[in-house]
Amino acid sequence: MLSDRTNEPDAPPPPDNPHAAGVIPKVVPPLPRENLRARALPWRTAFEWLRAGWSDMWTNPMPSLLYGLGVFIVSAVIVWALFRFSYEYALFPALAGFMVIGPLIASGLYQKSHRLEAGKRTSFAGMVFVKPRSGHQALFMGVLLLGLFLLWMRAAVLIWALFFGMVPFPGTDEILPMLFLTPTGWALLLVGGSAGALFAAFAFAISVFAVPMLLTERTDALSALGISMAMVWNNLPVMLAWGTIVLTLFLASVATAFLGLIIVFPVLGHATWHAYRAIRGDDRQGGEAERMFIRPA
Numbered sequence: 001m002l003s004d005r006t007n008e009p010d011a012p013p014p015p016d017n018p019h020a021a022g023v024i025p026k027v028v029p030p031l032p033r034e035n036l037r038a039r040a041l042p043w044r045t046a047f048e049w050l051r052a053g054w055s056d057m058w059t060n061p062m063p064s065l066l067y068g069l070g071v072f073i074v075s076a077v078i079v080w081a082l083f084r085f086s087y088e089y090a091l092f093p094a095l096a097g098f099m100v101i102g103p104l105i106a107s108g109l110y111q112k113s114h115r116l117e118a119g120k121r122t123s124f125a126g127m128v129f130v131k132p133r134s135g136h137q138a139l140f141m142g143v144l145l146l147g148l149f150l151l152w153m154r155a156a157v158l159i160w161a162l163f164f165g166m167v168p169f170p171g172t173d174e175i176l177p178m179l180f181l182t183p184t185g186w187a188l189l190l191v192g193g194s195a196g197a198l199f200a201a202f203a204f205a206i207s208v209f210a211v212p213m214l215l216t217e218r219t220d221a222l223s224a225l226g227i228s229m230a231m232v233w234n235n236l237p238v239m240l241a242w243g244t245i246v247l248t249l250f251l252a253s254v255a256t257a258f259l260g261l262i263i264v265f266p267v268l269g270h271a272t273w274h275a276y277r278a279i280r281g282d283d284r285q286g287g288e289a290e291r292m293f294i295r296p297a
Contacts, residue, residue, distance in 0.1 A: 037234040039279050043241040049278065050245060053271025056113045057263075063124040064266035067108055072261045079258070088175075093156035095254060096196040097149045099247070100203035102268075103211045104145050107132075109269025110212045110276075117277075134214040134221070141214055141221040145207055152199045159195060163188040204243055205232040212276040231279050242275055 057064045075098075082091055108127030115122045132138040163184050179185035209231050210224035219227075232239045246268055253260030 037230050037279075039235055039238075039281075041235060041238040041278065043237045045238050045278065046241040046245055046275075049242065049271040049274045050267065052274040053113075053267045053269070056116055056270035056273075057266045059116060060112075060121055063112060063122060063127050064109065064270070065262065066124045067127055067269075068262040068264075068266045071105065071265045072258050075258045075261060089157075089160065090153065092192075093153050093196070096156075096200055097152050099200040099250065100149045100152060100207075101145050102250075102265075103204075103207040103272065104142055106265070106269035106272060107138075107211055107215060109266055110215050110273045113270045113273035114212075114216060130215065132215045133218050134224075137219070137221045137224075138211075138214045141207075141210060141224065144221065144225070145203065148199070148203055152196070155195060155199070156192065159188065159192045163191075201243070204246075205229045205239075208232065208239075208272060209276050209280065212273055213280070235279055239275075 078094065079091065082088055082094065107130050111130045112122040112127055115126075164178075179189055206225040206229050209228035210221070213219060213224045213227065214221065217224075249260075249264045249268060253264045
């Protein structure tokens with residue numbers, strides 16, 4: 001039987017019912033959660049990755065040097081073909097696009113560093129014919145990055161047409177004065193450089209760790225892209241430093257007519273593996289729960 005005190009108008013509300021008598025409950029903030037992707041690495045750690053990459057290259061150096069030589073030869077042939085078939089206008093966009101597909105090209109260097117961690121040697125053939133744990137997802141990743149590269153090339157042509165109209169490319173002997181000695185050229189450099197930097201930064205963020213992830217883990221390409229972006233965003237200071245190092249060394253290689261790529265590209269590839277290991281760690285973060293789209297068989 002209910003007590004008669006519940007019908008009294010002046011009776012205080014029960015202590016376990018905060019909604020009685022119009023009382024608004026307190027808003028309690030959510031409990032803090034540990035950010036599993038943030039490693040709190042200082043920006044100087046990027047130079048430690050570079051030293052580790054240098055060490056990996058000179059451990060059984062011949063496969064790495066042959067890899068860098070192959071990248072140099074392919075780059076030189078592409079530049080020669082652009083001039084030979086009158087596609088000089090695509091040279092600068094292609095150089096920026098190299099930053100887009102660079103992580104994909106370096107997959108063999110990741111393989112060598114991965115095997116070095118296990119105390120194993122890697123031949124040049126083993127670096128060229130890599131078998132990623134994610135199987136065909138690595139091929140899908142390549143298609144996505146190539147699509148992004150082609151999108152940037154098309155955007156570069158549209159930016160050129162926006163400032164100079166639908167006119168034939170004047171040639172390399174005239175383009176430099178047009179770009180550096182005219183207001184229109186300055187505007188083109190500003191807009192085109194900004195657009196290229198955005199494309200390169202986006203491609204760098206989504207692929208810098210995605211390609212090593214596909215090499216060593218069973219996951220899908222879209223999840224790897226998203227996880228790579230999250231890893232970069234949550235470790236922004238050190239990744240900005242690393243991106244600056246990559247860009248500086250790449251520009252230095254271009255200044256040497258791509259000869260510097262024979263050394264620079266292997267060092268950066270090996271160092272990127274150490275960056276991945278430092279930020280991704282051994283725990284593989286959330287495991288199956290991280291796969292946002294599909295689960296590979």
